Amino acid sequence: MRGAGGTTDAPRHAVVIGGGVAGLLTARVIAERGARVTIVERDRLPAEPAQRPGVPQGRHTHVLLEGGQRALERLLPGAVGELLDRGAPRLGMPEDMLQWQAGGWYRRTAATAHVLTPSRPILESVVRERVLAGGRVVTLEGNEVVGLVGDADRVTGVVVRERGAGAATDRREIPADLVVDASGRGTRADHWLTELGAEPAPEERLETGLAYTTRLYRADPEPEDGPGAARYRGQYVVPDPGQVYGAVVLPLEDGCHLVTLSGLRGCEPPTDDEGFTAFTERLPHPLVREWLNRAEPLSGAHGFRDTANIRRRYDRPGRRPAGFVATGDALCAFNPIYGQGMTVAALNALALRGELARRGGVPAPRRLHRALLRSSRQAWAISAGADKNMPGATGNAAGTRAVERPVALYLARVQRRAGGDPVVGAAFRSVLALMAPSRALFTPRVLRAVLLGPDPAVPDRPPLRREADEAPEPASGRG
Numbered sequence: 001m002r003g004a005g006g007t008t009d010a011p012r013h014a015v016v017i018g019g020g021v022a023g024l025l026t027a028r029v030i031a032e033r034g035a036r037v038t039i040v041e042r043d044r045l046p047a048e049p050a051q052r053p054g055v056p057q058g059r060h061t062h063v064l065l066e067g068g069q070r071a072l073e074r075l076l077p078g079a080v081g082e083l084l085d086r087g088a089p090r091l092g093m094p095e096d097m098l099q100w101q102a103g104g105w106y107r108r109t110a111a112t113a114h115v116l117t118p119s120r121p122i123l124e125s126v127v128r129e130r131v132l133a134g135g136r137v138v139t140l141e142g143n144e145v146v147g148l149v150g151d152a153d154r155v156t157g158v159v160v161r162e163r164g165a166g167a168a169t170d171r172r173e174i175p176a177d178l179v180v181d182a183s184g185r186g187t188r189a190d191h192w193l194t195e196l197g198a199e200p201a202p203e204e205r206l207e208t209g210l211a212y213t214t215r216l217y218r219a220d221p222e223p224e225d226g227p228g229a230a231r232y233r234g235q236y237v238v239p240d241p242g243q244v245y246g247a248v249v250l251p252l253e254d255g256c257h258l259v260t261l262s263g264l265r266g267c268e269p270p271t272d273d274e275g276f277t278a279f280t281e282r283l284p285h286p287l288v289r290e291w292l293n294r295a296e297p298l299s300g301a302h303g304f305r306d307t308a309n310i311r312r313r314y315d316r317p318g319r320r321p322a323g324f325v326a327t328g329d330a331l332c333a334f335n336p337i338y339g340q341g342m343t344v345a346a347l348n349a350l351a352l353r354g355e356l357a358r359r360g361g362v363p364a365p366r367r368l369h370r371a372l373l374r375s376s377r378q379a380w381a382i383s384a385g386a387d388k389n390m391p392g393a394t395g396n397a398a399g400t401r402a403v404e405r406p407v408a409l410y411l412a413r414v415q416r417r418a419g420g421d422p423v424v425g426a427a428f429r430s431v432l433a434l435m436a437p438s439r440a441l442f443t444p445r446v447l448r449a450v451l452l453g454p455d456p457a458v459p460d461r462p463p464l465r466r467e468a469d470e471a472p473e474p475a476s477g478r479g
């Protein structure tokens with residue numbers, strides 16, 4: 001039934017398409033409203049943390065930003081503690097990380113933000129166990145959604161087919177008064193909506209052609225007190241318009257490390273084992289290569305190329321049915337180099353929770369999508385904002401409008417100062433970690449440091465130790 005402003009009754013049964021991080025967290029908030037939720041997932045979900053074919057990106061580095069940790073805690077209290085108990089490393093930024101960005105090394109001052117670096121399978125499994133506990137959310141595994149039921153005004157269910165079964169007779173319908181598309185960046189929603197006679201969402205796209213290649217390693221760290229002891233826990237080489245190669249070396253829950261190399265279109269890292277190591281010669285410093293020489297590879301190299309920023313504008317006018325909502329990567333997918341996708345999936349779920357509570361039912365489709373897109377707006381500004389400046393960026397969201405130029409120039413100054421000025425660095429990190437709104441970069445203190453401050457000194461070689469460890473011993477007694 002429709003109420004004021006097109007709000008419909010709270011759902012009694014919802015179907016969520018896809019059991020990834022976004023699907024699970026969305027199922028959780030819908031179940032909180034008293035609904036039964038069925039997650040339809042094309043994979044069979046593993047009992048223990050394991051890679052699965054439906055999430056090929058799971059073999060690659062997946063950091064959970066501090067904004068995502070906070071959002072996850074609000075959705076599933078205790079989940080972050082459980083990840084830490086199960087060994088997920090928590091790295092302080094910038095003190096634990098050797099970071100090269102915007103042409104220089106970051107000082108390793110005290111941490112003002114933290115990233116969690118568990119493997120994607122363990123993170124998903126902690127989330128899944130918590131969401132499925134209690135029985136309101138159930139899974140239909142090994143089944144894939146192949147269409148929607150209903151018409152251009154109202155979706156009333158989904159059509160599923162058992163994986164591997166081809167004949168039309170194997171299809172069946174599952175009724176639902178709310179259908180959530182959480183099927184990831186490869187969603188077929190455009191096609192499904194067109195089949196109902198509805199309009200697909202206009203798409204914004206920005207592509208740098210960035211490719212990832214990742215291998216798993218067991219590190220052979222230098223002894224803590226050995227000559228040149230490397231007391232850092234991770235390495236991060238961030239690409240920029242003048243230096244198009246990236247690298248991330250991060251620990252996992254089991255003591256192993258994932259090493260991800262990246263390059264823009266035309267500079268992609270190879271996916272053979274020798275090529276992987278040789279590619280590190282292109283990085284602005286030999287440190288990653290030296291690290292690889294001391295480490296033992298535990299896997300072959302896995303590539304990933306589908307990294308475009310894609311935003312589906314369901315908030316724009318068009319004939320689209322009630323009872324259907326998109327979330328996670330199916331709504332807004334990012335260049336993964338910024339580590340935002342899982343955080344945004346959690347922020348989308350919080351936005352949905354807020355809308356369902358405020359309206360006492362399901363808001364009209366445009367209103368609902370407006371709320372979800374609002375929760376991903378900052379991440380989009382970061383990711384698309386940076387990628388616009390990359391050489392060879394393509395897509396209808398490429399190009400900087402004249403009104404955006406002053407802000408772009410200011411942000412370029414922020415980046416140049418973030419590595420050496422702790423005030424600017426802290427503000428920059430808080431925004432990138434989706435812990436603070438973008439306006440944190442425009443407080444009087446930060447504006448002063450960015451616009452009037454002298455160029456801060458940055459380390460001229462990799463700072464292998466934290467600054468706290470470099471500090472002279474405090475004077476004792478009166479001398």
Ligand SMILES: Cc1cc2nc3c(=O)[nH]c(=O)nc-3n(C[C@H](O)[C@H](O)[C@H](O)COP(=O)(O)OP(=O)(O)OC[C@H]3O[C@@H](n4cnc5c(N)ncnc54)[C@H](O)[C@@H]3O)c2cc1C
Nearest residue numbers: 018020021022042054057062063145184328329336341342
């Ligand atoms: C290389 C790479 C690295 C990344 N690194 C990070 C990172 O460091 N930090 C971060 O926060 N994010 C990262 N991301 C993004 C992150 O993986 C996603 O944003 C996040 O997992 C949320 O995705 P999702 O749940 O929307 O979709 P997915 O994780 O893709 O899950 C979609 C699910 O839907 C299922 N499915 C698909 N179609 C159907 C269908 N028709 N019927 C039934 N089931 C279906 C799939 O099997 C899958 O389980 C990275 C992404 C990539 C590609």
